[in-house]
Amino acid sequence: MRGGTHGRRPRARRLRAVLASAVLLAAALTGCAAEDDGRTTLSVGTFGVFGYRQAGLYAEYERLHPGIRIKENVIERSDTYFPQFLTHLVTGSGLADVQAVEVGTVHDLAAGQGRRLADLGRAAGVRRTDWLGWKWAQATAPDGRTVGLGTDIGPIAVCYRKDLFRRAGLPTDREAVGRLWAGDWRKYLDVGRAYRKRAPAGTVFTDSAAGVYNAAIHGYPERYYDRSGRPLHAGGPALRTAWDLAVRAAREGLTARLRQFEKPWDQAYANGRFATVACPPWMLGYIKEKSGDAGRGRWDVAAAPRPASWGGSFLTVPTAARHRAEAVALAVWLTAPAQQAKLFARQSSFPSTPASYGMPELRDARNPYFGDAPVARIFARAAVDAPTLVIGPHEQQIGTAFTDVGIPQVEQQGRDPRAAWAAAQKEIHNAVDE
């Protein structure tokens, strides 16, 4: 009896194992089979949260096109996403049907791999005039092919704390605040100096010198390259102006010496450490989340000194996409004015299509957290007047040489601005050296 059970058990167990794996295999096979119900599955590759799913746009598209199913692959960080996308593009495998691209890398992509991306400028239903002229130009290669359709943009405003402004003896009304620095970021620093004189204890005027730098430099068309493509990163006028502003803000103690998107920055929001921050639309949600209830009704939004746009994305369709025609149709639909307006309502992604600005989602948009500010109107004005940025090779590496090396060396490590400038130049040289 005992021997019998002993003899049987291993075999029974083996049988069970075999059965289990057979069941698993069958499940896997039917899993695949279940997908094959005649519908075409389109994949969309994005970095971070684009919000299409959250805003119900995929569901809506699937309703409109019963033969289509949409699947989204999200990679959290754009600096992980882009190298992977590039390798997939070159090998022609592992690609999603629609792939998102960030403005900092769109030029390198269009110039180096433009031929591997569909020319969306010629796609059915695309009207060039729907987009802001500068947005359209950013994704257009020198040979005239437009490889990306604009999604969101980052027009800049200034978010400020009304309570801190009042205590520092400054105006608090958003129109009046905007007038304080209208036209010139140098006036913004003047306001900062006035603030410093009567600053509530433990607070400073703005969060970081790099934030001032980014907001200022994106107001000029020729930042690191001029229109003929000649490099200006050794010291063009826009670069000099923005650098001087950032260095002054840092050296005069107008900044909280923080780095954006790091933990201490979040904590400073929660603790009400700074009174202003240059803010694109997507930062409103961030401020609300980090400042929490303590900041409710205290923040407001005013126009920035100069119109500018910082950041933004595009949708592209690789020529090697499995369902290219369907993917193009989806990209066109997702970036159309009506959909961009819906996305703004849900995700605060600001449309790159001016036709959206008159739609109810934007026209009537007021942000209760920011004192019912008509945020869409403020951002739309900046978007329409923002210059066409000239975008060149190594855009991102050059930008970070200033924001992650040069400026923090002055602001956080107390180094001499001349030495910091030289360090940033060395950094650029190393990055662009072929």
Next chain:
Amino acid sequence: MTAASPTTVEEPDAEPAPGPARTPPARDRGAARRVRRHRWDVRWSPYAFVAPFFLFFSAFGLFPLLWTGWASLHRLELTDMNRPEWAGARNYLRLLHDEFFWNALGNTFTIGVLSTVPQLLMALALAHLLHQRLRAATFWRVALLTPYATSVAAATLVFVLLYGRDYGLVNWVLGLAGVDPVDWQNGTWSSRLAVSSIVVWRWTGYNALIYLAAMQAIPDELYESAALDGASRVRQFAHVTVPSLRPTILFTVVVSTIGATQLFGEPLLFGGAAGQKGGASHQFQTLGLYLYEQGWFGFHLGRASAVAWAMFLILLLVAAVGGLLARLLRTDH
């Protein structure tokens, strides 16, 4: 499975078969086959068992190694991967006067020493303590291993908060002691110390357990005779424990050196949003981070591959020097 089952069926009556007369010729052939199979089994099975490792190694170790070697001899840009250009030794020659590379090499060495030396010394001391008779010994051993079981990301993010300039716990404690707050991330030495401390925290327990295992293999007689000779606890530790642990210590030094040369996750996450730069002045950028920055932020795959091979060659060099030292020490004894 089917090939094995006849043998298992035959096994029971294979034992009680004393008389040669009872063995039919067919069984003889069967026995010969079994012997042959057994020999074949003994000779080749070990290879079959180690084969998966080598298969995986050639796919995920050897191939990348060779491909990286090829890439390091080319100008290869991630933005334009289909057009590699032969570059000869240019990527390597470039490293010779690349100050970012030398800075990273120096940092790797400094942080390596700052983390490995205290780590191994503390591990030895902890193992010595644990080797005594303690209550709840298992608890202490498991507790030692917890940091090792924690993910780099989780541990480092907590340390980033602890070392925060404005709201960090470390500065708060320093403030209680009347010390001015330290800007851990931006200082040159403070940042290196902070990164090293994360490494020390994660790996000390692991090494301590290895030492403990080796200590338990030391025969008690050695301690008894040392005690009879009047050696104190400290002298016993220095003259019995440490010499007996020499091979183990060598092993941990080798493993920690390899780990220190490849140090990556801790400084990357400690650096925050622009972690690959290792601080605004690259003050804690290690070779691993420089490689990552070159390849995945600068998109220069050829240059990144050259850094990778340089790291590999440096490790070989360290291993050669280490081997030489070990041999010298042994003959010395």
